[in-house]
Amino acid sequence: MDLHPDVTAFFDAESNTISYVVRDPASTACAVIDPVLDMDHAAGRIAHDSADRIIAHVRNAGLTLEWIIETHVHADHLSAAPYIQEKLGGQIGIGEKILVVQETFGKIFNEGTEFQRDGSQFDRLFADGDSYQIGNMQAFAMHTPxxxxxxxxxxxxxxxxxxxxxxxxDGGSARADFPGGDAGELYDSIQKVLALPEQMRLFMCHDYGPNGRDIRWETTVGEEKRHNIHVGGGRSREDFIAFRTKRDASLSMPKLILPSLQVNMRAGEVPRDAEGRAMLKLPINAL
Incomplete structure (x- = not known):
């Protein structure tokens, strides 16, 4: 808690995603967290405007990119990790349970044996409690399924x-009904986060501006413990599971879930057909 990294946020209005550049205050080292690749789904076109803003910031500040971190396999936007890595370097990291995600969605998308399900598309797979360096800063990863x-x-x-x-x-918690999701596990994971020091700054991956408020992405453990509308005030595990299960049943699928999963389980690389053309699949009634 004595270390106070510099955090710069980049909001993508199309997917309501917040990406971050996290800088070591004692050096030029930095990490990028959850970068977005722009996609026009109807036209099947990919662009790099969001990623280019991050790249420009890193270059203009004279920073050295050491890590590109994916907090999970996103279902609502495509990752720009390989594009940023090509421009700035750095290692791409994700949790080791990516193997479970690859196995699950490898079947859903009927991927052949050429699709590796061993996480080898990423440079580093983090286990619970693993640490890594960003310049002089030590970071560590908590598994929160x-x-x-x-x-x-x-x-x-x-x-x-x-x-x-x-x-x-005032936004609560994320859904837990995707393949491999579990409301009880989500509750337990949230309790791990809420066990961190109350002054710990928490940075969100998404915000939707509930009730018309301005978009926000930073809060604290203490604020979440007291005021989170889904888990705050000591809500029980049983109540949360019942609430989350009922709520999830009413939600539609994210509009970019099918392209996002195919790309993100490959560390941001777009799959290609036998002729080498970038190509996505559309499984029917699979989710």
Whole structure:
């Protein structure tokens, strides 16, 4: 908690995703967390505007990119990790349970044997409690399954990047009904986050501006414990599971879930057909 990394946020309005550049205050080293690749789904076109803003920031600040961290396999946007890595370097990291996600969705998308289900598309697979360096800063990864099996919270000094494990206090929590999700596991994972020091800064992966408020992405453990509308005030595990299960049954699928999963389980690489053309599949009645 004595270390206070510099955090710069980048909001993508199309997917309501917040990406981050996290800088070591004692050096030029930095990490990028959850970068977005722009996609026009109707036209089948990919663009790099969101990623280019991050790249420009890193270059203009004279930073050295050491890590590109994915908090989980996102279902609502495509990852720009390989594009940023090509421009700036760095290692791409994700939780080791990516193997479970690859196995599950490898079947759903009827991927052949050429699709490796061993996480080898990523440079580093994090286990629960693993640590890594960003310049002089030591970061560590907490396994927080529930939304997906591979979800991890990354703790860097007094800042934690929670992915979809939590939303802002008035946003609650993420859904747990995707393949491999589990509402009970999500509750347990949230309790791990809420056991961190109360002054710990928490940075969200998404915000939707509930009730018309301005978009926000930073809060604290203490605020979440007291005011989170889904788990705050000591809500029981049983009540949360019942609430989350009922709520999830009413939600539609994210509009980019099918392209996102195919790309993100490959560390951001778009799959290609036998002729080498970038190509996505559309499984019917699979989710």
């Amino acid at each position: 529930g939304h997906t099996p591979a979800c991890m919270v990354h703790v860097i000094g007094d800042a934690s990047f929670v992915g979809d494990t939590l939303f802002m206090p």
